[in-house]
Amino acid sequence: MPATVSIPTVLRPHAGGARRLEAGGATVGEVFDEIARLHPRLGQQLLSAEGGLPVFVNVFVDDEDIRYLEGLATPVGDRTEITILPAVAGG
């Protein structure tokens, strides 16, 4: 089963309006490559020119930030939930 990627409101126009996308891959990076192939403008937001994660993008695999796991190399299993969010403040 492919992973499910939830798309934040600000990026839905780049994803044909979709709230969620499905894409296959063994890692988050592979899933994002697949998404970039299907939705090139969305891909530009998710991957920096160097191919890494842009600073304002937070990506969670099963609610854990991948920056503190293995980054784009974080493994993705069956039906993994990937959540994309902009960096935000509270306080």
Place this chain on the structure above:
Amino acid sequence: MSALADYGIEPTPLVRLERLAPPGIHLFAKCEWHLPTGSVKDRVAAGMIAAAKAAGQLAPGLRLVEPSSGNTGIALARITRLLGIPLTVLVPDNVSEERIRLLQAFGAEIEFTPGSEGSNGAVWRAEKLAEEGGFLMLHQYENAANPGSHQMTTGPEISAQLAELGLGAPDAFVATLGTGGTLTGVGRHFRGLGSPTAIVAAEPPTGELISGLRSLADGYVPPVFDPSVLDGKILVRTRTSIDMTRRLMEEEGLFVGPSSGAAVHAALKFARRLTPGAVVVTLLPDAGWKYLSTGIFDGTIDEAEARALGRTLW
């Protein structure tokens, strides 16, 4: 004695959460509602005012302006009133009514920012105002005294309180991410001791609320937040934080606000990867009083979640 005792900051209780802790894990929580205005932000307000005073910034005729979803504004209002300094707080217009009433009771002036923009909206307004000048903005998101207050007080308190129980540095410290001040300051305290304590953030999912953003690059990473101290970040959804807030009341007898529920949920999630005997410390930022009108304690969890969505809870 606390480094900020002149401003009423005394150590808060560190309580054991016996019923919610997984088997074999020692789970403790700092009860920050014991501070003077009932939230962790009394530390931050005291630290920032003390630093401004030391820098000679508190001149007569001064006005303070500060972006805050409530607690920092309330804590600042208490101190600035004692010092005779007028204060304007920039507040998202969807925070709970109690926060607004408390700000008014402490004598602060309020300027509302669009609730749909969350706390980021108040920060953006603050940055626009700062260009105009004519007042002092302590700016909790940019002020080194914010994490500094936690490095001076919260971190040392935790170390001393665990030592009294015969325990060493914790295996993990878990707190909610707002400005990043608590995590950065407490993280630096334990890093400074050479302790391997894992520093873990609980992050709110407010990204869904921020309709003003054009792209993810319009997001905001507070300058005081030092992501290099973090070892993990866990997303906690509104429903989950409300659910755990209610469980804290039902199972531990603790009446806390929704960010406390988020912190405990993240602490329990991180604790699953630790071995028996591990010590986990979390921090409960405030009590439940200010959230009664939001309905998070009423009815079923579905009803409570529906009422809370679209609000700035942290």
